[in-house]
Amino acid sequence: MGSVINNILHYHKPVRNRLVQFLMKGITLFKRILFLTVVTLFFSFPVKGATHVIVNMSVPNSSVSTHTLSRIYAMQLKSWNSGETIKVFMLPSKHKIHREFSRKQLRMPTHQLDRLWNRLTFTGTGRTPVVVKSESEMLEKIRSTPGAIGYVSGNLPLKGVKVLESGQNHE
């Protein structure tokens, strides 16, 4: 039996080539699976984002989980544990910091968020986040609005607001 296979491998080049091709395909597939697994694992651990989640000083929380954060930005969760109404702020959809925030902190593509908010507005089922033009305006609004939540990049001095620890492991 072994010699038959040897024969085929030695003397039948087309068959050998096909076998080699088949093996190569298998290896490529394996590599892809490995890559996907690594990517999935990577994304399932908290990623330190460059964006900071900030809240008004009136908010007693010190951290927020990814899940709670997405509930807040989906406009489903409307009150803090203290009972205070959550006031949601965002930068324009096309803003680099907004994209980073939705990808890294909410784990949601911006398109999906946009569609969700369009649905709320145009079906009369809810309010949408207040859009601010710049990071400095964001800081100002969060500072002055009780119950407010927003986000900024790490480039600005975060005075007068509270930075929430965020990620998968936080509550």
Next chain:
Amino acid sequence: MNRYKTAILTVLTLCFSNVQALEVTNNTELHGFFSQGYVYSPDNDFAGSDSEDGGFNFREIGINGSWNANEQFRVTGQLLSRTMDEVDDGQVRVDFLLADYLAYSGEQSTFGIRLGRVKNELGVYNSTRDIPSARPGVNVPNAIYFDAFRDTMISTDGLNFYGSVFSGVGTLNWSAFTGSTELESKVMENYLFAQDIQGKFDEVGLSGLKLNFSPSRQPSLNFGISLLKLDTNMSDLQTAAQAGYALQTSDPVTDAATYAATPVEYGGLGLVPETDGQFEQYVGQAAQKEASDNYEDYITAVDMEALFAILSVQYAYADWLFSAEYLIIDSDIDLGLLGSLVPIETTTEGYVLQAEWFFKESLTAMLRYEELYLLNDDRDGSKSARDNDPYHGYGKGLTIGLGWDITTDWRLTGQMSTNEGTVWLPSYDGFENEDIKKHWKTYMLQIAYQF
């Protein structure tokens, strides 16, 4: 008058078009959108005669305002004009107008009540079928959101309870509604009888429920179940006596009577009406044939009860969004023919599979496959074939689309579909005279703007 109203709406929308989400005061907001479409449907006329050579008679204009009295109470409404060639003339309608009271809002749950005209949340897209920016392509999937039930399903004048429950397991959003809706168009008649019959559907009773669940462990997964029960009947129908008289005096029956009474030597049967039972039998046969051939002319009652169920799953992975939906409609129709009731039970079944790929910051590709069967035990559609449209009983369609967000407010969407069967080909007055083809393609382009 309608054109006039549409013009005002257009002007209003354009006036505000250079302002983003107009915030009139701190508590009042104004939003709006419009879309202009181009449809080229070379095989079958789509929604009218325009589209066969390419038509621009497709438009949507919406303007909406909301007033937030405080954190708990708000009032919001939207005017909508929808032009769809022969199917919809762009008449301005109140799309929704409601008072919303958030009765409870806590860390674990929220609960609220809406009163007024409320959009029905059913499946993934029912409430957003007219909102360009919330649709996956130029249109929503045909197999689930086909036109025949659009007016019936779109909104309810009544009560809507809604809420969310947050737990470690996941997030559950729910919405329940009850009330009624007025039917203006003849779409339902066309759908059931393939023609405009005497009498009309006016009010439809509706109650529905939607549950949506997203597990904590996999928030990118979303499961939905939607139920809708509707009942309606036709009013202004003819009475049994009127229908009976119409049958007696119909051409085939009077012709048969004349022929039967004509003496044999003149080519007739020579039966004597007063004495001969054979005469009644002969004319009776003609009446029976006429009543079954043209039953639409002898309808004396239509009572309809239907239960819709839609199962939905959505899964977001990286730049992809996958959606799958399954629809089943159980209809019970009590049809009165010449005064006697004929119960008809049907089950309609459809599904859609759709993948969206957000491959560039402003570009989206979409692939969709869908099937719909008017009668679920009649996959080739032969039982629901109609004289003018033999392919009405089923539909299979493949659609590819591309969306481009030109700016945050402007969006251009293109889509092409290839279809077999015509179940979701919109019907309109004059549809019965069209030469319907089994295989048909559509090419659609739409530009949309919103603020």
